[in-house]
Amino acid sequence: MPISLEYYDHPTLCHGQAWTITDENLLAEQIARVALGQSRHVQKIIAGTNVGPPASRASAAQGAIGLLTVPPGEDPWHRDGWIFQVISWIAAQKADPGALIRPPQMIHALKGFDGLRLELNDGEVVAATIFEDKATDDARKTVRDLVWPEFKLLDQGDRENVLVAEVVALLETNREVDPDLAIENIIWKNIRHYRVSITVGKFHSTNTGRVKVFKGYDKIIEGNVSKRGGEVFYVEHLRSWMSSLAEKSIAHVKLMVAAHV
Incomplete structure (x- = not known):
């Protein structure tokens, strides 16, 4: 795996993981495969499945490079935002390989949720986690001014139609679940969870710094701390x-395309 995860917990405020890149070359390779439309292959690799690489065609290379x-x-x-969404997706796959996680979008700045993860239990959705991924040089300002207002609206029911449509589409990828039955729970507020992933500087990568970054999370999203996820990625010179x-x-x-010419 190109990313290691270190779990942290700030009682009553939020919980999450700090990411560290352990193999930048492998990370670049997995990002390349996602850009080529091969997220399913990357997902299998992260899950530990021994599979050979799919063919990488020249016709897909132009879009991937774009x-x-x-x-x-x-x-x-x-x-950078798209790349960060892919990194966030890779981290989410590693953290919870048993969940249904929507593959990254294939268009820059596409309107919608940055990511979506569903946790299932006996065919029911017990948690629908909405991702917000931000690659930024100012973590606190971005969280306070952009993420919190967005999460507050979502928790009040804004764009519920979009959430339901994305949940149904993701559920349809799992043959063991009846989307029509599972979706009945989505309207209940208590299963909506949130996960903000953000790039941070050195100070905000510490325990004290993380608390400052995510200050106010418990006021925006009320209820159990399990609903409030906060992922941090420390990187200098973003x-x-x-x-x-x-x-x-x-x-x-x-290289992938050249190998299949």
């Missing part, structure tokens, strides 16, 4: 690191 490239004259935020990772992923895309 996801990993900043268009001339544009800021890198959309590209934009240059993302640029380097994107270049490594592009190199993997080209």
Whole structure:
């Protein structure tokens, strides 16, 4: 695995994991495969299944490289945001391999939830976790001004139709679950959980710093602390690191395609 996870718990406020990149080259390879549309293969690898790599066709390479490239004259935020969503998805797969987790979106800045995870018990959805992933240089301001207002609206029922549609689509990938029966629980507020993943600097990667980043979470999302997830990824020089990772992923895309020419 390219990412190690260290669990933490701030009683009454939130719980989650701190991510550390343990194999940047492998991470770049897995991001490349997701960009090529091979998230299912990456999911199997994370779950420990011994499977050979799928064919990587030249026709898919252009779109994959496009996801990993900043268009001339544009800021890198959309590209970096997409890469961070993939990293978040990889971390979520490792943390909870038994859950149903929606694959990353394949379009920059696509409207909708950054991610969605369903936990099932005897064919019922017991937790539907909405992801919010932010690659930012200012963790606290981003959480306070962007994430908390979004979570508050969602917990009040905003975009419930979108949530139900995404839950049904994800449930339909599991033959052991009847989506029509499982979806009955989604309208109940107590099964909606939240997970914010954010890049942080050195201070905010500490216990004290995390508490400051996620201050107010318990006021926005009330109830049991299990509903409030907070993932942190400490990285210095975020934009240059993302640029380097994107270049490594592009190199993997080209190698994968060349291997199947």
